[in-house]
Amino acid sequence: MTFVNNDGSVTVCSSDENAKITYIYEYSMNLESQIIFNIPNELGQLGAFTKDRDGNYYFFYGAETTNQNSENMAMVKCDKNGTKIKSFKLKAKSNGRIDMDGIKIPFDAGTCRLELSESMLAVYFAREMFSGHQASYGFVLDKDTFERIDIGAVTNPGNGKALQMPYVSHSFNQFILPIEGGFIFADHGDAYPRSFAFSHFQSDGGLIRLQAFKFSGQVGQNATYAEMGGLAKKSKGYIFAGIYGKDINAARNVLILTFDANLAKSSAPIYVTKYTKENGHAGHPKIVALDSGRYLLLWETFRFSTQAANLIGQDPTDYLSTHMLIIDENGKAISEIQELKGIRLNMNDVLRYNPQNGKVYWAINNSNKSITIYALDAGK
Numbered sequence: 296m297t298f299v300n301n302d303g304s305v306t307v308c309s310s311d312e313n314a315k316i317t318y319i320y321e322y323s324m325n326l327e328s329q330i331i332f333n334i335p336n337e338l339g340q341l342g343a344f345t346k347d348r349d350g351n352y353y354f355f356y357g358a359e360t361t362n363q364n365s366e367n368m369a370m371v372k373c374d375k376n377g378t379k380i381k382s383f384k385l386k387a388k389s390n391g392r393i394d395m396d397g398i399k400i401p402f403d404a405g406t407c408r409l410e411l412s413e414s415m416l417a418v419y420f421a422r423e424m425f426s427g428h429q430a431s432y433g434f435v436l437d438k439d440t441f442e443r444i445d446i447g448a449v450t451n452p453g454n455g456k457a458l459q460m461p462y463v464s465h466s467f468n469q470f471i472l473p474i475e476g477g478f479i480f481a482d483h484g485d486a487y488p489r490s491f492a493f494s495h496f497q498s499d500g501g502l503i504r505l506q507a508f509k510f511s512g513q514v515g516q517n518a519t520y521a522e523m524g525g526l527a528k529k530s531k532g533y534i535f536a537g538i539y540g541k542d543i544n545a546a547r548n549v550l551i552l553t554f555d556a557n558l559a560k561s562s563a564p565i566y567v568t569k570y571t572k573e574n575g576h577a578g579h580p581k582i583v584a585l586d587s588g589r590y591l592l593l594w595e596t597f598r599f600s601t602q603a604a605n606l607i608g609q610d611p612t613d614y615l616s617t618h619m620l621i622i623d624e625n626g627k628a629i630s631e632i633q634e635l636k637g638i639r640l641n642m643n644d645v646l647r648y649n650p651q652n653g654k655v656y657w658a659i660n661n662s663n664k665s666i667t668i669y670a671l672d673a674g675k
Contacts, residue, residue: 296644297658297668298346303651304329307658308354309666310341317341317354319377324652326668332377337369342407342420347438350375355409355418357401363388363425368401370418370436381441385434388425392447394432395462396424404429405467406643412473414438415498419460419469419480431466431482435496445496452488455502461494463487465515468523470645472533479533479558483523486515491523491537495558507552507561511541520547524580525645527590529624532556536582536592539564546570549577549594551626565626567592572599575615583646583655585621589629591648591655591673592620595640614639621673630674638669648673 298306303324310317321330339358346352352373360367366384373379388397401407405421419433435445435458448462449455463482470481477497484492488506495503510519520543524536532555540547551565568577574596581593596615617638621630641659648655654670661667 296344297647297656298344299647299649299656300346300350301348303649305647305649305656305668306346307666307668308341308344309658309660310336312340315339317344319352320666322668324649324654326670334373334377334379337371337382339367340402342402343409343418345409345411345416347411351380352377353409353411353416353438355407355420357398357407357420357422359400360387361399363397368398370416370441372438372441383436383441383443389447392434392445393450394448395430395450395464396426396428398422398432399425404465405431406469408469408471410471410473410478411438412476412478415444415477417471417473417478417480417496419471421466421469428464429466430464431462431469433460433469433480435460435478444498449502449504452504452506454504457497457499457501459502460496461492461502461504463492465517467519470523470525472526472528474528479526481523481526481535483519483521485510485517485519489514489519491521491535491552493526493533493535493554493558503558505554505558505561507535507554508537508539508550508564510539518543520545522547522578522580524549524592524594525582527582527584529553529584530588533558534582534590534624534626536580538577538580538594540576544572546572546574546599547576547578549580549592551622553624553626562626567620567622567626567628568594568632570596575599579640579642581640581646581657583648585648585655585673586650586653588624589673590622590624591646591671592622593635593640593646594618619671635671639667
C-alpha cells in the first residue's frame with residue numbers, strides 16, 4: 296500500500312503475514328530510499344494503513360476467531376519513529392452497536408480501507424459473520440483520543456442517522472474517499488443491494504445512501520460480472536470508475552459514473568472501452584484525481600473467460616496488457632488510450648497523486664520478497 300505525504304515524499308507499507316511483521320519504507324518523491332523500519336503485527340493480518348500530517352502512522356489488523364468475546368481487531372497508532380502510542384481493540388461480537396452477528400473472519404472475500412478526514416479515522420472492510428454470511432463492516436475513531444465516534448451500522452436499505460455506518464451484503468470490495476466533514480464509503484454489493492453502492496457519512500448530518508448501478512442476475516448469486524475501481528472528487532460531486540459485463544458471455548468494459556454532491560442521483564454509465572469476446576476483458580480499474588479537472592484511469596486487460604467468479608485473471612498467463620486514459624470530470628476522454636504493457640496494478644492498493652511533481656504512485660508485490668513501486672507522469 297502507498298501513501299503520498301504533504302512534502303511529496305512517498306511511504307510504502309507491506310506485511311509479512313508468515314512472520315507477522317509490518318514493514319514501512321520511506322522514499323523521496325524521486326523514490327530514493329530514506330528510512331526502513333518494521334513493527335510486529337498487533338494481531339493476525341494487516342488490513343490497511345494511513346498517515347496523518349504530523350507523520351504518525353495508523354495500522355488496522357484483524358484475525359480469524361471462533362470466540363465471539365475475543366478481541367480480534369486492533370487499530371494501532373505509532374509515531375514517526377514507529378513507536379506505538381495508542382491502540383484500540385474491538386471484540387468479534389459487539390455489545391452495544393449493531394454489527395449483524397459479529398466479525399468472525401476480517402477481510403474475507405473483499406478488502407480493507409483506512410483513511411483520515413480531519414480528526415476522524417475511518418476503517419471499512421469485508422468480513423464473514425459467525426452465521427457464515429459475508430458483508431461490509433466499519434467504524435470511525437477520533438485519531439487523537441482513539442475513542443469510537445460512530446454509532447454502528449444501519450441495516451435497512453434507506454438512509455440513516457448521523458454518525459451511522461453503512462452496511463452492504465454481500466460486499467466484495469470496499470473504498471473510502473475522505474471529504475470535508477466526513478467520508479464517502481463505496482461497496483461492490485451482490486445482495487442487499489446488488490449494485491455499486493455509495494454512502495455519505497457526515498459528522499454533523501445523517502447517512503445518505505445511493506444505489507448507483509444495479510447488476511443483472513439474482514440477489515446473492517455471487518457472480519456480478521462487475522468490478523469496483525474507486526471514487527474521486529470533482530468540482531461539484533464525485534466521479535467513479537468500475538467495470539461491467541452484464542453476464543457470463545459478455546466481455547467486461549470500463550465505465551464511469553458521476554454523482555452530485557448530495558448523492559441524490561447518478562449519471563447513466565459512460566463506457567470508455569468497447570472490448571469484445573475476441574479481444575478480452577477489462578479488469579482491475581483505478582481512478583485518481585489529477586489537477587485542472589483531469590482524472591487518470593488505469594486498467595488491465597485479460598483474455599476472455601466465461602468463468603463465474605468476480606475476479607478475473609487468476610492465471611498469470613491470462614494477463615494481456617495495461618492501459619491508461621485521461622478523462623475530464625464528465626467522463627469525456629481528453630487523451631488517447633495508451634498501452635503500458637507489463638506495468639501491473641495492485642488490486643487492493645489505490646493510486647496516489649503527488650501534486651509536488653505531477654506523478655501518480657502505486658506499489659505491487661513483484662514476488663514473495665520484492666516490491667515494485669511505480670511513479671507515472673500523467674502529463675499536463
